[in-house]
Structures are given as structure tokens and as C-alpha cells.
Amino acid sequence: xxxxxxxxxxxxxxxxxxxxxxxxxxxxxxxxxxxxxxxxxxxxxxxxxxxxxxxxxxxxxxxxxxxxxxxxxxxxxxxxxxxxxxxxxxxxxxxxxxxxxxxxxxxxxxxxxxxxxxxxxxxxxxxxxxxxxxxxxxxxxxxxxxxxxxxxxxxxxxxxxxxxxxxxxxxxxxxxxxxxxxxxxxxxxxxxxxxxxxxxxxxxxxxxxxxxxxxxxxxxxxxxxxxxxxxxxxxxxxxxxxxxxxxxxx
Amino acid sequence: xxxxxxxxxxxxxxxxxxxxxxxxxxxxxxxxxxxxxxxxxxxxxxxxxxxxxxxxxxxxxxxxxxxxxxxxxxxxxxxxxxxxxxxxxxxxxxxxxxxxxxxxxxxxxxxxxxxxxxxxxxxxxxxxxxxxxxxxxxxxxxxxxxxxxxxxxxxxxxxxxxxxxx
Numbered sequence: 001x002x003x004x005x006x007x008x009x010x011x012x013x014x015x016x017x018x019x020x021x022x023x024x025x026x027x028x029x030x031x032x033x034x035x036x037x038x039x040x041x042x043x044x045x046x047x048x049x050x051x052x053x054x055x056x057x058x059x060x061x062x063x064x065x066x067x068x069x070x071x072x073x074x075x076x077x078x079x080x081x082x083x084x085x086x087x088x089x090x091x092x093x094x095x096x097x098x099x100x101x102x103x104x105x106x107x108x109x110x111x112x113x114x115x116x117x118x119x120x121x122x123x124x125x126x127x128x129x130x131x132x133x134x135x136x137x138x139x140x141x142x143x144x145x146x147x148x149x150x151x152x153x154x155x156x157x158x159x160x161x162x163x164x165x166x167x168x169x170x171x172x173x174x175x176x177x178x179x180x181x182x183x184x185x186x187x188x189x190x191x192x193x194x195x196x197x198x199x200x201x202x203x204x205x206x207x208x209x210x211x212x213x214x215x216x217x218x219x220x221x222x223x224x225x226x227x228x229x230x231x232x233x234x235x236x237x238x239x240x241x242x243x244x245x246x247x248x249x250x
Numbered sequence: 251x252x253x254x255x256x257x258x259x260x261x262x263x264x265x266x267x268x269x270x271x272x273x274x275x276x277x278x279x280x281x282x283x284x285x286x287x288x289x290x291x292x293x294x295x296x297x298x299x300x301x302x303x304x305x306x307x308x309x310x311x312x313x314x315x316x317x318x319x320x321x322x323x324x325x326x327x328x329x330x331x332x333x334x335x336x337x338x339x340x341x342x343x344x345x346x347x348x349x350x351x352x353x354x355x356x357x358x359x360x361x362x363x364x365x366x367x368x369x370x371x372x373x374x375x376x377x378x379x380x381x382x383x384x385x386x387x388x389x390x391x392x393x394x395x396x397x398x399x400x401x402x403x404x405x406x407x408x409x410x411x412x413x414x415x416x
Contacts, residue, residue, distance in 0.1 A: 173352065177367070180351040195298045201305055 045231035063127035064233075068226060070120040075219060077113040085165070087211035089204045092167035117159055124155045144232040147225055154222045161214035164207060175202050175210070312392075312400040315340065315416045323356045323363075323374050331390065331402060332356060332363065334374050339413040342390040342402045343376045349383040363387065376410055386410065 012018055013026060027033040034048045053059060084103055085095045099106035128148065131137065137145035160178060164171045179202070183193040198205025269277075310329050318324055318335040325332055330345040330353055345363070347354050352367035362379060363372040371379040376387035391406035392414045400414075 173367070177350040177352070195295070198298070198300050199303045199305055203305060205300060205303075 045227065045234060047234040061126075061130065063123060063130055064229075067120060067123045067127055068230075070116055070123060071222065071226065074113060074116050074120060077109050077116065078215065078219075080109050081113055082215060087165070087208050089167065089207060092165065092207060096166045096168070117162060121155055121159050124152055128152055140236045144229060144236060147229050147232065151222065151225050151229060154218055154225065158214060158218045158222065161210040161218065164202075164210045165214065167207060172202055175206065179206075308404040310402055310404075311395065312342070312402055314398065315394075315400055323358070325356050329402070329404070331404065332374070333392075333400065333402075336413070339415040340392055340400065341375070341410075341413055342392040343374070344388045344390060344404075346387075347383055348385040348387060349381075354387070 022036075023039065024032055024035055027036045037043045037046060037048050081099065084099055084106065086092060096110070099110045101107070131145070131148065160174075164175045179193050179197055182196060183189040185192060194200065196206075196209065197203075198209050306328065312326065312329075312331075312333055315335075318333055318340070320335055320337055323332050323334050325345060332343040332345055334341050334343055343363075345354050346352070347365040347367065347370055349365065349368055349370050352365050354363045354365045354370070354372065356374075357364050361374065363374060363376075364370070365383065368382050370381060370383035372383070372387050373379060376389060378386050388407045389410045389412070391403040391408050393401050393403075394414070394416065395401045
């Protein structure tokens with residue numbers, strides 16, 4: 001079975017289509033393996049070589065990768081929810097109820113999105129604490145630490161804007177309270193609140209604004225910064241791993 | 251070299267010699283982009299500030315004064331305003347808590363207005379009994395219309411000692 005699979009793969013590799021996509025032979029040597037990573041859009045921001053030690057679970061508990069995985073899960077479930085949700089005051093609450101009680105597997109998707117979002121906030125915080133206590137903010141990682149802090153803020157804003165979308169009492173009052181905190185800013189506070197809500201009360205305009213922020217602007221920003229964040233890990237010399245010397249010092 | 255020659259030509263014409271054509275074009279381009287950027291930011295801000303709002307009107311009629319007995323506090327749910335009538339007259343108190351904007355409730359048995367969100371307490375005239383609310387509840391302008399109905403303007407806050415005598 002394995003040999004027939006391998007020989008099928010060999011034949012596939014000789015085809016013109018395969019060669020036009022991958023442009024090189026099998027990754028048998030270190031050089032071709034490196035080229036395989038360099039030449040692939042989805043892999044090029046990964047380090048070409050990784051120390052075995054940094055792949056141990058205890059090195060980072062994979063918290064950053066798990067956060068990315070959750071982000072992808074939230075994008076997929078979120079896009080699926082968008083097929084049934086209208087961001088308008090008369091529909092929003094009903095659509096949410098429909099997703100829970102009428103749409104096949106709707107409750108599963110909605111809860112996956114909801115619980116996944118809670119979990120992502122938790123994981124991102126956990127990731128931050130872990131990096132902080134490991135000293136991952138020290139040179140040469142300062143820039144990536146700042147990118148990480150912005151990603152944390154985006155995660156919180158995504159969580160907050162998504163909170164309004166069910167359009168229930170909890171959502172309404174959470175956003176009423178939150179936007180009143182904005183208006184406590186000196187001088188520009190009430191103007192910022194007016195623009196954020198598109199009015200004086202949490203109404204139709206606010207729902208649409210939060211929706212657009214939640215499904216377009218914030219995910220795109222997060223996507224861009226996640227790319228930079230992962231790429232920078234490689235450029236800053238890989239994952240931060242405590243060496244034996246560090247252990248001896250501490 | 252040709253740049254230098256041009257600069258010397260510029261010097262004779264009384265222009266600053268140190269600025270090259272490239273620098274000049276870079277500067278006016280950056281300046282133009284800066285102006286366009288500022289204008290764009292202003293236009294974007296205007297675009298995001300709606301001119302027409304489909305929100306409840308801030309001025310409303312609260313009906314005939316006889317609807318409200320003396321020494322009573324009436325909560326108008328739609329307007330989020332208390333109409334208070336004392337022996338001296340009428341005043342309108344906002345029902346929106348000055349802490350974080352929750353709608354307060356009138357508790358007749360305790361003779362106070364209480365916020366369900368974070369426990370702020372107010373007297374019926376809006377004065378704060380206890381926090382976390384930072385300010386007393388504001389009083390809104392209240393007047394009589396030509397046909398004898400109470401009219402409240404929620405955009406106009408007035409001093410709490412002003413009372414409408416009917």
C-alpha cells in the first residue's frame with residue numbers, strides 16, 4: 001500500500017503541472033527542504049530550521065499557535081453565521097434565535113463561535129503572560145511584543161463588537177455602558193461616542209457599525225498583524241527558549 | 251553634474267542653491283499628500299457623523315398636568331424621564347444614571363431612585379444619595395404648551411431649583 005502510494009507520488013512529481021507548482025524535486029536534502037519552505041507563501045514566514053527544544057510542549061505550550069488556530073476557527077464559523085444574520089435592528093435578535101432553534105446545526109456553529117471567542121481571549125492573555133514571564137519582550141523581541149499587545153487589543157475589540165450582534169438586553173447594556181466609558185474622555189469623549197455609535201443611543205446605526213468592524217475591519221487588521229507577528233518570530237531568531245545558561249543565572 | 255549647473259543657474263536667479271529639483275518635487279508631493287490626507291480625514295469624520303438620526307425626538311409632550319397627582323414621581327418609560335410633582339410644582343428628572351447610562355428605577359417604598367446596574371441611589375429631585383454615580387441626575391427644561399400640556403426638552407438641562415408652577 002505504502003509503496004504503491006509512494007510510486008504514485010513519484011509519477012505525480014514528474015508531471016508538468018506538479019513541477020510548475022512546486023518547481024523542485026523531492027525534499028530529500030537540507031537544501032531542498034529549506035527551499036520548499038522559502039518558496040511557499042504559506043510556509044515562508046516559518047523558520048527554516050527549528051531547534052528541537054523549542055518544539056517541546058513545555059517550551060511555549062503552543063499558546064500562540066493555538067490562538068492562531070482559534071482565530072481561523074472563528075473566521076470560518078463567523079463567515080458561516082453571516083449567511084443567516086442580518087445586521088439590522090428588526091432582524092438581528094430573531095436571526096440569532098433562528099440560528100439557535102431553527103437552522104440545522106446552527107446552535108452548534110453559534111456556540112462554537114461564541115465559546116471559541118471566549119476561549120481566544122483567555123488563550124491570548126495566557127500567551128501574553130507566558131511570554132512575559134519568559135522574558136520574551138526583551139531585545140531583540142521588543143517590536144514583536146508591541147505587535148502582540150496590539151493583537152491583544154484587537155482580540156478584545158473583536159470580542160466587544162461581537163457582543164452587540166445578538167442584539168439582546170445583555171448586548172445592549174454592555175455597549176451602552178462601554179460607550180459611556182468612551183464619553184468620559186476629556187473634550188473629544190462625547191464626539192468619539194457619537195461617531196462610534198452613529199448617534200446618541202445604541203440603535204440601528206450602532207449595530208451596523210459594530211457589525212462592519214467585527215466582520216471586516218478588525219479581522220483584516222488582525223490577519224495582517226498575525227502575519228507580521230509570526231514572520232517576526234523567525235526574523236528575531238526563532239522562539240524564545242530558555243537555555244541552560246539562563247536557567248543557571250536564574 | 252547637470253543638477254549642479256541648474257543649481258548655479260538658480261543661484262543667479264536668486265533661488266536657494268541647496269534645494270535640488272528632486273528635493274523640491276519630493277517636498278511639494280509630500281505637502282500635497284499631507285493636505286489631501288488631512289482633508290480626507292476631515293471628510294471621513296464628517297461622513298461618519300450622521301446628519302439625520304432615526305432616534306426618538308428629544309422634545310416630547312408629557313400630557314395634561316392633571317395626570318400627575320401632587321407629591322408623585324411618574325416614570326415615562328419611552329422617554330426615560332421622571333415627571334415629579336411637588337406642592338411647589340413640576341420638574342423633569344432624567345432617569346439615565348450618570349454613572350454608566352443604565353436606566354434607573356423609582357422605588358416608592360424607599361422614596362428614592364435606584365440604579366439596578368451598580369447600585370447608585372438618588373433622591374426624587376435627582377440629588378445623589380450614594381455612588382458610584384459621579385453627578386446628580388440632571389433636570390430637563392419643562393414648560394407648558396399653548397394648549398396646556400407639559401412639554402419636556404431633553405436637550406436642555408436646567409438648574410435643579412427651577413420648578414414649573416401650574
